[in-house]
Amino acid sequence: MALSTKHLLGIKDLQTEDIQLILSTATQFKEVLQRPVKKVPTLRDVTIVNLFYENSTRTRISFELAERRLSADVVNFTVSNSSAAKGETLLDTVNNILSMKVDMVVMRHSASGAPHYLSQHIDVPIINAGDGINEHPTQALLDAFSMQEKMGKLAGLKVAIIGDVMHSRVALSNIYLLKKMGAEVMVSGPPTLIPTYLKEAMDIQVEYNIDKALAWCDVANVLRIQLERQNQPLFSSLREYNLAYGITKARLQKLNKEILIMHPGPINRGVEMDSDVADGQQSIILDQVENGVAVRMACLYLLTGRTNP
């Protein structure tokens, strides 16, 4: 039993069986993380480089913890204090690192497709930790793991992905994954932040009215407004966004059911989500972060099986 792909570039390339294997392996790693000794010797003698060309707190720490708890050797690269600042190309940087005998690359880049480009030129497995506005596969996997853990299943689940869908790699990876696992997906948010082609391309529902979307769903995965990727104004103000699309306690109280509230972080409190929702009992935001380590351990483990000693 192994994954059908050498790299983890996106959920788009995974088979349903791959997703199931990753999620079931993550369940076992979650148990490992409850033990008095949380470290296993599985990836002893495997060296992993974390290449982060874009800022990250959660994902980088989560990957590094996952790697260390598997006993891998870890090298960290951040663009600000590297030769990339001197003009070295991505491929040159990576080839130089690999010549020092590195077995796997975890990579985040602001350019969509950067890890796919790299995968055509290097031999070791690559895990995409977020590429531009394309995909963030491990986030979608940990979201799915958390939903499955709380709701018992993915098939038939109604999931609303809310907010800045256009600039969100989390949204795209989630849509691919949820569709493959048989969930129903709706996206909701201002029309300026939802690509018009999405509905047909991905066979999902689009609802511009946030209250209708909340009333429909079992799970609301709320996205961060990515101001750093918006080079023109797409809504008039953060305050207006909060009034029209923010997840507030009042909106949730109007529903005659309890839905699960998720957010990939970092949260803009008071913009896409109010604090009393983010910290409320329907929120599983910190469970998502906790599960992230187990899910990433599963991905690293399953991809290492394909590296040569």
Next chain:
Amino acid sequence: MILISEQQLPSIIKRLSHQILETHPGLQNTVLIGLQPRGVFLSDRIVAALHQELPADQVIYGKLDITFYRDDIRRELHVATQTDLPFSIEGKTVILIDDVLFTGRTIRAALDALLAFGRPSKVKLCVLVDRKPSRELPIQPDFSGKEMDTLTPFKVKVRWKENNGVDEVILLDQ
């Protein structure tokens, strides 16, 4: 070729559980741990036999998956199964239970895995089939159902009613 038949198996299980009880009266300060995935079929049977002799709360029983402690993961990927040890092993006697003791590498990994849960005072090993001449590490069982004294080119296959429809141990051509 049949090594242990369906008729022989119940008496072997009974003997193993009696030997365990004889050396660990009342299972005091003793816990039983079956190794996932296939050792659990044997440990389930042994635990069922022990329940005939002792009150249920004296039989402390868990399951351990050792996948993440293997030394061959870059050669072959194994699928992990559930670990369920809802008790402390600190200072206890642990009896590990597996179906076939072959090279000894699984038990080596199991000993490592156990240490993540605490420091047992003793670790014992109980197996259904001991393939002694094939050992690659200095590991021996304390309780064994059947010993094989010769080096055979055959594969030992243990079948259980629960997943193969029949209880038997057979020798298969490689």
